[in-house]
Amino acid sequence: MSSPVDPTTIQIKPTIETYDRLQLAYEHFNKALFGSQLPNALITLQRRKGTYGYFAGARFRHEDGRPADEIALNPSTFAARSIKDILGTLVHEMVHLWQHHQGTPGRGRYHNREWADKMKEIGLKPTDDGTEDGKETGETVGHLIVPEGAFDQATTKLLAKDFAIVWKEAAAPPPATKGEGEAEPETEQKSGKRVRYLCPSCDLKAWAKHDARLMCADDKVLMVAGS
Secondary structure (H helix, E strand, O other), X not given: OOOOOOHHHHHOOHHHHHHHHHHHHHHHHHHHHHOOOOOOOEEEEOOOOOOOEEEEEEEEEOOOOOEEEEEEEOHHHHHHOOHHHHHHHHHHHHHHXXXXXXXXXXXXXXXXXXXXXXXXXXXXXXXXXXXXXXXXXXXXXXXXXXXXXXXXXXXXXXXXOOOXXXXXXXXXXXXXXXXXXXXXXXXXXHOOOOEEEEOOOOOOEEEEOOOOOOEEOOOOEEOEEEO
16 A cells, blocks of 8 residues: 655645746846846756866757757755855856857866956956965866855845755655655664765765764765665
8 A cells, every 4th residue: 555645745846946946046147247148058957076067058959959058056065055155156157158158268178267357257266276376277166255246245135035945965865665654764774784975076985874974074065875
């Protein structure tokens, strides 16, 4: 006999609640930082190791032939980061999109001077090592949020409208239910056997009891129980 469906779970719409908010944020920053000059992108959630997000030009194509760029965000990092930091990644990739359409991108993954100057213009300081003195150009370049800069101010206005990212990746999947009644953990976990945990960003491995909450110190993300 199958378990009855909890009526409260029918009412929630995680896909809409996630992607509608990301689209809202995109439109907000497009207007505030880019003068509404950017085309819409297809925003996806991708667990690419070692990155908070990425941009890919013309990655998708409509059935009528129209292309769409992709901006991907890594949901494995959401729980350990602030909303402002997550939105900083979104805007970081929007600068790549801006350069794809209105500038001259560097070869391959290279972040060139044009990209770096645009980042600074909108209030994100490029850095290759996470410090104020880090290089602003190169193959792998992140950013710092400039206090009271354009991005910081635009984000404050967005958050003042009760913007939130309400769905974040759980540390580990919930135990499977067994018919009616309370769910029980799998037998192997119940026996006290140690479980392997993996960092979703760098593949760091650790072993601990099944209900442990481990965090990778380097990537600042929760580690996930694996086989």
